[in-house]
Amino acid sequence: MIRKKANEREQWFLYRANLRTKTLVVIGLSALIIISIFISGYFIRDIPTNFVNANQMPSLEHLFGTDWMGRDMFQRTISGLGLSLMVGFIASAVSTLISIILGLFSSFNRFADEAVAGIIDLFGSIPHILLIILISIMFGGGVLGVVMGVGLTHWTPLARVLRSEVKEIKTKEYISLAENLGKSKVWIAVKHLFPLIISQIIVGVILMFPHAIMHEAAITFLGFGLPPHEPAIGVILAESMNYLSSGYWWLAFYPGMSLLLVVLLFDLIGENVEKLLNPETAQS
């Protein structure tokens, strides 16, 4: 967060609040904005075209201006963001699942641990954007290609964190006790390891999200995946590339700015959730 260390006794907005309340309010507000974008994006269908109003500058009537077909850019942006958020949600879910499975799998034995480390290295050795393109081609492009391309490549940082966390937990006595009692590896992973890494997973997922959305925008911008009539934010930006030399700056500026704000909101949520979950900072 940019603003820090506000004095606790100070009046904060309407009433006095401690850090915990402030953090919760920040999280709640950011989540509210994102959810409202997501829901309104879902309901915006068939933006009316109006060629009389084509390529209008931003005004009160059309906040973000209009495009070459006279469609309101604000509506297109919101609907594009909604689509991007949905892709981001699914992709993060896929990534989280993979990193949990791999993280827990690394606890089984030395060989499994090495294998997981090897897979993480392999995925890290190809530039991320090329890897996404590679996987989206494998799934034949389209929406599935984008979702899978983004989803199957964002698990590496979280998996790395979980792996080291699992390694540390495994040195504890109750793990060896459970092993001596004859519990299976899976039982130990589910009952003893998984509950301890949940907070890491939550933070990891929220911090993974903005990356997923950005990469989704990047890859649709490059032309892989979503077709032009699905106005994801990358498609809108790719379209606006054609109008740059005509000086229609609002076609590119506002959609990109909105994407930036959404990403910042997610970062904000992630940092605040981390603050709450981390026992060192939660009490201060």
Next chain:
Amino acid sequence: MNKQKVAKYFGWKLIRFIVLMVAVAIFSFVLLDLSPIDPVNAYLHGTAVSEAQRAILEQYFGTNTPMTEKIFHWLMDLIRGDLGTSLIFRRPVIDVIIEKFTVSFVLMAISWIVSGVLGFALGVVAGKNKGTWIDKAVKVYCYAIQSAPSFWVGMLILMVFSVYLGWFPIGFGVPIGVRSTDATFMEWAVRLVLPTLTLSLVGLAPIAMYTRNELTQVLSSDYVLFAKSRGEKGWDLVKDHGIRNILLPAITLQFLSFSELFGGAVLVEQVFSYPGIGQTAVAAGLQNDVPLFLGIVIISAIFVFVGNLLADISYYFIDPRIKENEFND
């Protein structure tokens, strides 16, 4: 320095490199082989051919051979340095890659250096003046730029400098109608400016944030307090106690950013229509040019590996604090 240990170190690195490359080669090949791309169709570009000719082509591309055999052939060809023929350029893939990579390399090298130097400088300035407006400005900038898609930053820069101010041409590596080999140095340089600027502005954020955080940590340490009490202050204090401590990890971090640098180049080249490896990769991916795309994946993996290796070396060789015996890790 102990020669045997150095040899052992590089031996391990070499083995690692070979294993990783084989893994990358097999992995990317299997992924593309599983894709619905039909090599015959990709080769024909939709040209109508008779069944018999199609059968010959299928025979030639080996569409019906089992996958293990295909992988084996691919690896054997790779070892001989034969990456196949590009379907778009109708030239050997290795020639295309060398040509495009040199063009991109100029872009990436300049922006790598600029972003490193500028990012480090900004980080030092922000860390030294912690809490002032300059620190806040650097922080806000870094947060914003890290949350912004790099291609969008490129578009904004293109809009401002090319469309409104008209200082630079909009895209293309060389002027229209001039062969890339005939273009003068200035024609090249002018078109390099904006992509380099974009990549540098995007790339300096992580290094600036890192430097800033490290420097504020160092400046709040006990030995800096002691140095202050001895009467050291201002720039000398930062130089002697701060920069010495944070320069090496910063350099290492910068070497580790090769992967993001490549990714950024792919997007930025697309925005500025700069004819480098990134644009070629996108074209190959969109037009199902499998050999070219595989070649680029391999090259980029080597590029990233070299970056990591240099980071390692900078860590082990430049840092005087690390003793020789800690090397065979």
